[in-house]
Amino acid sequence: MAISVKRGATGLPLLITLALGLPLAFGSQRAPGRVKPAVTFEEVHAKESGINWAHTNARSPEHYLPETVGAGCAFFDYDNDGWMDIYLVNSGASDFFTPPAPLRNALYRNNRDGTFTDVTDKAGVVGGTFGMGAAAADYDGDGWVDLYVTSYGRNILYRNNGNATFTDVTGKAGVGVPGWSTCAVWFDYDNDGRLDLFVSSFVHYDKSQYVLCPPDAQGRRNYCVPRFFKPRPSRLFRNDGDGTFSDVSRETGILNYPGKSFGAVATDVNNDGLMDLFVANDTMPNFLLINRGGKGFEDVGLAAGVAYGDNGEARSGMGVDAADYDGDGWQDLFVANIDHEFFSLYHNGKDLTFADKPGEIAPATQLLSGWGLRFMDYDNDGDPDLFLVNGHPEDTVEMRSPRVKYKEPLLLFENSGAAFRNVSAQSGAVFGRSFSGRGMAVGDYDNDGDLDVLASNNGEAPVLLRNSGGNRNNWLGLQLVPTRSNPAAAGATITWQAGGVRRTRLRTSGGSYLASHDPREVLGLGAAPKLDGVEIRWPSGKVDRLSNLPLNTYIKVVEGEGVSRGGAATAK
Amino acid sequence: MAFAFKKNRPIKTGPQAENIRPRSLLLNKTPLSTLNKFGLAAVILLPLFISPGAGAQNNTLIDRLEKAATLIRDKRIDEAERQLNSILKAAPKEPQALNLLGTIRASQGRLAEAEALFTRAISIDDKLVGAHMNLAYLYLLKGAPEKTIDELKRVLSLDANNTEALYKLSRLLLSHDRVDECIDFIEKSPQAEAVALLIVLGDAYLRKGDADRAEAKYLQAVVRQPAAADALLGLAQVSRMKEDVVGAQGYLSRAKGLAGNSPDLIYRFAMTALRIGFYDEARSSLEEAIKLWPGEPAYFLALGATWLKKPDLIEAEQAFRRALQLQPGSPQGQMYLGYTLLKQKKLAEARELLEKSLKSDPNIPESYYYLGLIAQEQNEDARAVEILETAARKFPSFANARVALGSAYMKLRNYPRAKEELELAVKLNPDEPKAHYNLAMLYARLKDPKRAQEQMRIVERLKNSAGQEKETDALTPSPPNPL
Numbered sequence A: 001m002a003i004s005v006k007r008g009a010t011g012l013p014l015l016i017t018l019a020l021g022l023p024l025a026f027g028s029q030r031a032p033g034r035v036k037p038a039v040t041f042e043e044v045h046a047k048e049s050g051i052n053w054a055h056t057n058a059r060s061p062e063h064y065l066p067e068t069v070g071a072g073c074a075f076f077d078y079d080n081d082g083w084m085d086i087y088l089v090n091s092g093a094s095d096f097f098t099p100p101a102p103l104r105n106a107l108y109r110n111n112r113d114g115t116f117t118d119v120t121d122k123a124g125v126v127g128g129t130f131g132m133g134a135a136a137a138d139y140d141g142d143g144w145v146d147l148y149v150t151s152y153g154r155n156i157l158y159r160n161n162g163n164a165t166f167t168d169v170t171g172k173a174g175v176g177v178p179g180w181s182t183c184a185v186w187f188d189y190d191n192d193g194r195l196d197l198f199v200s201s202f203v204h205y206d207k208s209q210y211v212l213c214p215p216d217a218q219g220r221r222n223y224c225v226p227r228f229f230k231p232r233p234s235r236l237f238r239n240d241g242d243g244t245f246s247d248v249s250r251e252t253g254i255l256n257y258p259g260k261s262f263g264a265v266a267t268d269v270n271n272d273g274l275m276d277l278f279v280a281n282d283t284m285p286n287f288l289l290i291n292r293g294g295k296g297f298e299d300v301g302l303a304a305g306v307a308y309g310d311n312g313e314a315r316s317g318m319g320v321d322a323a324d325y326d327g328d329g330w331q332d333l334f335v336a337n338i339d340h341e342f343f344s345l346y347h348n349g350k351d352l353t354f355a356d357k358p359g360e361i362a363p364a365t366q367l368l369s370g371w372g373l374r375f376m377d378y379d380n381d382g383d384p385d386l387f388l389v390n391g392h393p394e395d396t397v398e399m400r401s402p403r404v405k406y407k408e409p410l411l412l413f414e415n416s417g418a419a420f421r422n423v424s425a426q427s428g429a430v431f432g433r434s435f436s437g438r439g440m441a442v443g444d445y446d447n448d449g450d451l452d453v454l455a456s457n458n459g460e461a462p463v464l465l466r467n468s469g470g471n472r473n474n475w476l477g478l479q480l481v482p483t484r485s486n487p488a489a490a491g492a493t494i495t496w497q498a499g500g501v502r503r504t505r506l507r508t509s510g511g512s513y514l515a516s517h518d519p520r521e522v523l524g525l526g527a528a529p530k531l532d533g534v535e536i537r538w539p540s541g542k543v544d545r546l547s548n549l550p551l552n553t554y555i556k557v558v559e560g561e562g563v564s565r566g567g568a569a570t571a572k
Numbered sequence B: 001m002a003f004a005f006k007k008n009r010p011i012k013t014g015p016q017a018e019n020i021r022p023r024s025l026l027l028n029k030t031p032l033s034t035l036n037k038f039g040l041a042a043v044i045l046l047p048l049f050i051s052p053g054a055g056a057q058n059n060t061l062i063d064r065l066e067k068a069a070t071l072i073r074d075k076r077i078d079e080a081e082r083q084l085n086s087i088l089k090a091a092p093k094e095p096q097a098l099n100l101l102g103t104i105r106a107s108q109g110r111l112a113e114a115e116a117l118f119t120r121a122i123s124i125d126d127k128l129v130g131a132h133m134n135l136a137y138l139y140l141l142k143g144a145p146e147k148t149i150d151e152l153k154r155v156l157s158l159d160a161n162n163t164e165a166l167y168k169l170s171r172l173l174l175s176h177d178r179v180d181e182c183i184d185f186i187e188k189s190p191q192a193e194a195v196a197l198l199i200v201l202g203d204a205y206l207r208k209g210d211a212d213r214a215e216a217k218y219l220q221a222v223v224r225q226p227a228a229a230d231a232l233l234g235l236a237q238v239s240r241m242k243e244d245v246v247g248a249q250g251y252l253s254r255a256k257g258l259a260g261n262s263p264d265l266i267y268r269f270a271m272t273a274l275r276i277g278f279y280d281e282a283r284s285s286l287e288e289a290i291k292l293w294p295g296e297p298a299y300f301l302a303l304g305a306t307w308l309k310k311p312d313l314i315e316a317e318q319a320f321r322r323a324l325q326l327q328p329g330s331p332q333g334q335m336y337l338g339y340t341l342l343k344q345k346k347l348a349e350a351r352e353l354l355e356k357s358l359k360s361d362p363n364i365p366e367s368y369y370y371l372g373l374i375a376q377e378q379n380e381d382a383r384a385v386e387i388l389e390t391a392a393r394k395f396p397s398f399a400n401a402r403v404a405l406g407s408a409y410m411k412l413r414n415y416p417r418a419k420e421e422l423e424l425a426v427k428l429n430p431d432e433p434k435a436h437y438n439l440a441m442l443y444a445r446l447k448d449p450k451r452a453q454e455q456m457r458i459v460e461r462l463k464n465s466a467g468q469e470k471e472t473d474a475l476t477p478s479p480p481n482p483l
Helices: A207-212 B034-049 B056-073 B077-090 B095-107 B111-124 B129-141 B145-158 B163-175 B179-187 B195-207 B211-224 B229-241 B245-259 B263-275 B279-292 B297-309 B313-326 B331-343 B347-360 B365-377 B381-394 B399-411 B415-428 B433-445 B449-465 B467-471
Strands: A040-044 A073-076 A085-088 A106-110 A116-118 A130-137 A146-154 A156-160 A166-168 A178-187 A196-201 A235-239 A245-247 A261-267 A276-281 A287-292 A296-299 A320-323 A332-335 A344-348 A354-356 A370-376 A385-390 A411-415 A420-422 A437-443 A452-457 A463-468 A474-481 A493-498 A501-506 A521-526 A531-537 A543-546 A554-558
Touching (some): A073 A130, A073 A452, A146 A196, A261 A320, A276 A320, B077 B095, B095 B129, B129 B163, B145 B163, B163 B179, B163 B195, B211 B229, B229 B245, B245 B279, B279 B297, B297 B313, B331 B347, B365 B381, B415 B433, B433 B449
Antiparallel strands (some): A040 A463, A073 A085, A130 A146, A156 A166, A332 A344, A370 A385, A411 A420, A437 A452
16 A cells, blocks of 8 residues: 655645644635636546446336436545545346346546556456445445445445455345435434435336336337336435444434435535435425434425425426535535426525525526536635536437437536636536436546546446646645544534635535545645645534645544544645 | 508408408507508598598598598508698698598607597597597507597497497407406497407407307307308317317317418417417417518517427527517517526526516516516515515516515515415415415425425426426416417
């Protein structure tokens, strides 16, 4: 394992926890003279990256619905070498599909030089189910990231053995969910320091149900609108701390909310220190599940104004995310819908009400269907921007609606303060291309300090996008190592100040669609030449205040101990 | 005397052609040019003042008046005016000359002078039917429909058999929601069995939701005149109301067969198809009408409305933009385009158009409503309240303004006012899902989940019963009035 010893920009050895308090002179929220470097995303082709795998969607004349909604992807560091590896989910055998040759998911090890090596078989993470998404986290707190794969059929929990191999512990752990699961979220709902697991359930479905949608006048079948199928409740598993989980869906109220759930994100919308859940439903109202004292959840979506569209219509919610985009200290929400429904940017009204204020995002997404998405600071100016991956679920959509395309473009919106500006056109040639986009993971796979993107496409190869220029602004990368808090540090709040500007970020969990992101936090500093300080408020309540920090490197911060002397990897 | 009024347009109008509904009265609803509208009125009325059996001198006067009328018809306005001035020089109180000169002034847009001339003619001869008719048209042009109604009633008191006046009056009453008065007028008239009036009666009963009586009147019209396309269109609407889709299609199909190459009839067919939810038929017919007569903005407005129903906002936008190119400054066109842009969240241009629309015509309630919605979208909640309060004051029965007002108050956390407005909105329009949805959200915020769920159940029921409509916005503008 090659972990570079972290040194600050000044070359001083690092670092000290200022347990007595950090003298952060927190000032205004907006930086004077913001720097706008030209940042582009460049497609890293398979011949360059070595990622030759492609998704098989199992498309059939019958048009079974699971064919069109997968699949996802993940950035995670399975071998703890400080470099993001990649996991890609594939279709597989199911009640409606027998692959002509075995299909498999793919694990690509990061070779630390921009290339990847397929280590799937060796690692033992082939999958073999009709896969949907992936969620990576160290559920057992042994320091090695584990992997949960959702499926139409049977989910799999792969425990990381710490030797570059995994073991399927689904049965033992008790997290096998029957039916059709989509997104999974690792988070600590009861703040006991262990990672619990929320699994989104999509509709009741089996192979006989494709007939619910009759063929069109030309005898062609299309994918059924989920309206035709019955909803199912999602699941919540409490981590018992011994490698097993208890299904607490009933006692926490999750079973009270049958849905047709796709995206889910854990965040704290009412600032009570407990992680809530925002769950997108397709053709049903979205759920905003408020965590009541770590004991149960109550859906307040209707009262909050995030359940329906403006006219009370349930929309086709797919991808979701949460972030405080305007720096007012409250988590805002985003949900992507299908074409003509518009995507929603819900601004938090601080009293469990939200107002949909999509601004420029709305006209840009009028004809699009959104799946993977993420608030991410792509230009390291400190505020969350927004990256969207799109694609229509119906391969025949163009026959009935010529303006709507099956393959759709990616979109990038830059946060300009209180609104978002569409910067796709000037952000790289890849934004001129179209994809059958589904999953989207964000991570700094080349450790150069700016966030890259991995988009998984239905029936196609994934697209790896390298961020070029995001690191022209200064930054600091944090690898958080909880000791008392949950191993993902989900719910931690990071506050940093640079150039007279203070920013805060809540560490959410889940989000996007069927995807899992780089767990590190990259703090954008803009043009500020130094970082005045960082404060980490851990879910346990512990607060670490750090100063004299380096720039443009990754550091490891241990809960209650501050910066670790053994740092994290940074590209030369 | 048959005057070919619109030489450049292959349609036939006038009450004498009973199978075709005259389309000239509601100028504020139909976007044909003012000049043509008024010209129609003037020319049609010419025969009214030619009295048979006059003496030689009178014959000379009549000849000169007829000549003036012919010159007006031929658009030789300067010569007509010289002729009339010459008559008036010799006989300053000649009411028919004053009336004709009034038509010239009206066609020149000099409405005040025209009104003075018509009024003077009437003051000299109160029984001059033509002057009353012209004054009726003039008041319509000036946006005073109540005065129009008074003048038409005066015409009918002078000439109870004046089918034209009766027809226009009944249509006008109907368009102003004075449905019972309209029915009463026609049924008491000796002309009640005229095909055109039977059709108006059918329309009136349809408006009242009395499908059986409407059907009876339309059928009576069809029996008397099998090619009465408007009666067939009415029957299609009745069938749709009775959920007889096949029957509706049959009547529509018969009406379409009568339309031939008449863009006007095709347009009316399309409007009916649009009204009863046959959007594809409506759209293809409008495209056909546009091919035949590409210069008519009303066709593009209607086409845009069909695209709104699809919904394809981009096509709708293009159609409305074309309508506005043909008739720049049309407040209705601006409203439609503004609405379409609002639906696409192109808020800046939408706002600009709707503000223009409102300036030109402050009597379109939707313009206020949409501007209120835009203000809300632009986070100007106080401004939204101001606009919507104005709309609610001006149009107290306009439920959508109440819904939006309730929503705006909700955003301002003024829940008592929000409740007041939303509860009023559902009383005004119990079939508006948006009102029930907002009320559900409000009850949920007020911790009354039971009532919230009740409201959401109503939303679901309304959306399910709305069929295809459920995919569209709760307030798609009504199609242009085919009058």
